[in-house]
Amino acid sequence: MLKKYSLLWFPRNMYPRAGETVVVTAAAGATGSHVGQIAKIKGCKVIGIAGSDEKGKWLVDELGFDHFIDYKTADVDKALTDVAPEGVDCYFDNVGGEISSTILRHMNHFGRISICGAISGYNEDEVQASTVQWSAIANELKMEGFVVTRWIDRWNEGIQQNIKWIKEGKLKYKETVTEGFENVFTAFIDMLKGRNIGKAIVKV
Ligand SMILES: NC(=O)c1ccc[n+]([C@@H]2O[C@H](COP(=O)([O-])OP(=O)(O)OC[C@H]3O[C@@H](n4cnc5c(N)ncnc54)[C@H](OP(=O)(O)O)[C@@H]3O)[C@@H](O)[C@H]2O)c1
Structure with missing residues (x-):
């Protein structure tokens, strides 16, 4: 039965593995308490985040959560660093x-995030509520960050393909060239202000 539920609550490829650290918000609610267990x-x-000491006591003492953070009284950032x-x-x-x-700032490399709800925004107006969670839930999106060096072993292959x-005239590029090392600062500010087209280059 529990196995069936675990498939229900954790989207595919998001399953927590033994030894991993899991954080769940609204942890003392119907969904959160189930997920944490x-x-x-x-x-x-398992670290549960919820809004009262009474809830925290239940999570830790009865459900076996390892830690609890009261987001209404604690500095969540500091508390997470501690636990x-x-x-x-x-x-x-x-x-x-x-x-x-x-919490996202505490994620490990290749961490997984299951976006189930966004209750903190349910009373907000439309503009404020248009956080990433809304679209992710409604469209059942998967998001994945990357750092280009993941494919460092294919670097040369990439360069050759681009050349x-x-x-073949299939790929075009532009450069905005600033002459002189003394103009590095101006070139950098210009780039931040979007005054370059294509790659901003300083020629020294
Ligand atoms: N994706 C899906 O298919 C699916 C299905 C069911 C539910 N959901 C979502 O899953 C979440 C949990 O639903 P549930 O039915 O199990 O409800 P629940 O967790 O039993 O109840 C909601 C809890 O959210 C917490 N909360 C309220 N406002 C908050 C805020 N501003 N910041 C942080 N926490 C807040 C409250 O606990 P505290 O004391 O901790 O504040 C409250 O008890 C909801 O976002 C819901 O919309 C999604």
Whole structure:
């Protein structure tokens, strides 16, 4: 039965693995309390974030969560650093907003985020509520960050392919060249202000 539920709550490829650190928001709610317990069953370290000491006591003393953070009284950023210095591998997001932005800053490399809800924004007007969570939930999106060096072993292959496309006229490029080292600062500010087209280059 629990296995079935774990498939229900954790989207595919998001399952928490034994030994990982999992954070869940609205942790004492219907969804959060269930999710946190499944993560414990899977052998994870689980940190629940909720809005009262009474809820925290239930999570830790009865449900077996490892830690609890009261987001109404604690500095979530500092508290997370204290209880999860190793970083967060999986975040189950029920609330969105500021708390989620803070938790995201604690994520480990290749961490996974299940965006379930964004309750912190449900009373906001349309503009404020248009956070990333809304679109992700409604359209069931998957997002993945990357750092270009992940493909460092294919660097030369990339350069060769681009050269080929340029020679074939399929790929075009532009450069905005500033002459003189003494103009580095101006060139940099110009780039930040969007005055360059294509790559901004300083020729010294
Ligand atoms: N994607 C889906 O298919 C799906 C399905 C069901 C539910 N959901 C979503 O999952 C989330 C949990 O739903 P649920 O039905 O299980 O409700 P719930 O967690 O039982 O109740 C909501 C809890 O959210 C917390 N909360 C309210 N305002 C908050 C805020 N501004 N910041 C942080 N926490 C706040 C409150 O607890 P505190 O005391 O901790 O503030 C409240 O008890 C909701 O966002 C819901 O919309 C999504």
